[in-house]
Amino acid sequence: MNWTSALPPHHAAWLGLVLESGVPGEARAACDDCVMCERPAGRAGRADSSSVATRTGNRLPESEPHEGGLAVRLLETSGPFFGAETKCCTYLPEIANFLVGGALKQPDGPGRQGVLGRIEAGIAVTPLGLAKTPEFKARYEAHTFGLKSSLRCPHYVESDGGTCGIWMQRNAICATWFCKFDRGNVSKRFWATTSRFFKLMEQGLARWCLTQLDPGASAVERLVHASDADRDRAASDATRDTSSELWGRWFSRELEFFVACADLVAPLSPAQVLALAGPQAQLAAGLVRDAFAEVSTRKVPDPLRAAEVKVLAREPEGVRIETYSPLDPVEVPAALLDTLSEFDGQRANAEVLSAIRTRFGIDISEALLGDLVDFGLLEAVRTPQDAVAAALAAIRAQLRG
Numbered sequence: 452m453n454w455t456s457a458l459p460p461h462h463a464a465w466l467g468l469v470l471e472s473g474v475p476g477e478a479r480a481a482c483d484d485c486v487m488c489e490r491p492a493g494r495a496g497r498a499d500s501s502s503v504a505t506r507t508g509n510r511l512p513e514s515e516p517h518e519g520g521l522a523v524r525l526l527e528t529s530g531p532f533f534g535a536e537t538k539c540c541t542y543l544p545e546i547a548n549f550l551v552g553g554a555l556k557q558p559d560g561p562g563r564q565g566v567l568g569r570i571e572a573g574i575a576v577t578p579l580g581l582a583k584t585p586e587f588k589a590r591y592e593a594h595t596f597g598l599k600s601s602l603r604c605p606h607y608v609e610s611d612g613g614t615c616g617i618w619m620q621r622n623a624i625c626a627t628w629f630c631k632f633d634r635g636n637v638s639k640r641f642w643a644t645t646s647r648f649f650k651l652m653e654q655g656l657a658r659w660c661l662t663q664l665d666p667g668a669s670a671v672e673r674l675v676h677a678s679d680a681d682r683d684r685a686a687s688d689a690t691r692d693t694s695s696e697l698w699g700r701w702f703s704r705e706l707e708f709f710v711a712c713a714d715l716v717a718p719l720s721p722a723q724v725l726a727l728a729g730p731q732a733q734l735a736a737g738l739v740r741d742a743f744a745e746v747s748t749r750k751v752p753d754p755l756r757a758a759e760v761k762v763l764a765r766e767p768e769g770v771r772i773e774t775y776s777p778l779d780p781v782e783v784p785a786a787l788l789d790t791l792s793e794f795d796g797q798r799a800n801a802e803v804l805s806a807i808r809t810r811f812g813i814d815i816s817e818a819l820l821g822d823l824v825d826f827g828l829l830e831a832v833r834t835p836q837d838a839v840a841a842a843l844a845a846i847r848a849q850l851r852g
């Protein structure tokens with residue numbers, strides 16, 4: 452599957468402008484038969500029909516079998532499981548005005564009704580779009596993600612095993628969030644970078660729509676010229692009582708406004724959108740290209756060092772550990788794990804592999820070495836140049852707000 456085809460149409464077009472080739476799918480996040488939800492014993496996940504249900508959940512065999520039975524085994528969750536009635540949708544998405552308009556233009560149904568419900572409630576509804584409500588912010592706790600049905604997204608549709616009512620208009624975060632990644636940390640970095648790019652494009656376009664439709668000076672001052680923090684506060688604090696000030700001449704014509712935003716954006720080419728979104732989005736587009744180069748090739752850094760990992764359980768099959776994400780634990784044979792301390796960040800990989808062969812009698816292939824890096828058991832050593840690059844990336848991130 453080419454993931455650009457599974458992205459919302461606007462986002463797919465923007466990514467198509469930035470990347471010359473399609474983006475590989477995240478097949479392990481099999482949403483139709485959610486891999487984070489508990490399954491009846493014996494029923495394996497869709498991602499691998501030959502996998503066998505075990506006491507630890509539904510275990511996938513190693514993605515790439517390596518010589519001597521050594522492997523990084525990719526696991527499905529062993530709990531806490533996400534609720535089948537929420538999956539990962541315990542979230543209230545911020546939706547940019549033109550995406551709101553797109554959702555309103557879709558045929559009437561639960562997806563459109565969910566958007567109408569938020570607009571009619573009148574909380575955190577501004578000409579920029581739909582923001583997070585103070586009530587949701589107060590109730591949200593990251594550690595209960597996927598677990599609390601009271602936090603279920605208003606756009607979640609229970610039919611067909613749980614789907615998104617605004618799939619074609621979902622936002623940057625929903626479009627790029629996965630519980631598990633085919634290439635672990637490397638894919639996660641790619642999607643996080645892409646998410647920031649999409650968000651900047653959405654924000655830039657939403658502000659442009661607002662200025663084109665001009666609700667009035669107060670809206671422009673509080674939602675366009677304000678700092679990010681003040682803008683967020685103004686958006687989430689908006690209520691029916693304050694909204695006449697923010698909506699100006701569009702007050703009580705909010706639906707019409709949102710649809711007008713969708714109509715304004717529809718004819719724009721991706722290149723026009725990128726120009727309108729401004730320098731921050733253009734800078735982010737470059738970072739997406741860099742992240743894609745990383746995810747679409749497999750270059751193992753040299754030298755490597757053993758990363759810090761959290762041991763979750765020692766079992767006869769191997770050691771279950773948490774590495775790059777608590778949602779994506781892996782299992783490795785104890786004998787393999789024991790060798791990793793040889794990667795000291797000083798010696799070249801070839802020298803370390805030879806030492807492991809002599810001391811442990813274990814051959815680590817190039818492919819297995821790649822898996823160990825992808826899934827966060829081994830990591831690159833930061834050179835002074837890397838440190839400068841990381842500092843620059845942090846400054847860029849700060850500038851992006």
Ligand code: SF4
Pocket residue numbers: 479480481482483484485486487488533538539628629630631
């Ligand atoms: S991304 Fe969400 S819906 Fe899809 S498999 Fe993961 S938790 Fe389930």
Ligand code: SF4
Pocket residue numbers: 539540541542543544604605606607608614615616617618621622625
């Ligand atoms: S908008 Fe769709 S994908 Fe995003 S949280 Fe809601 S239901 Fe899930």
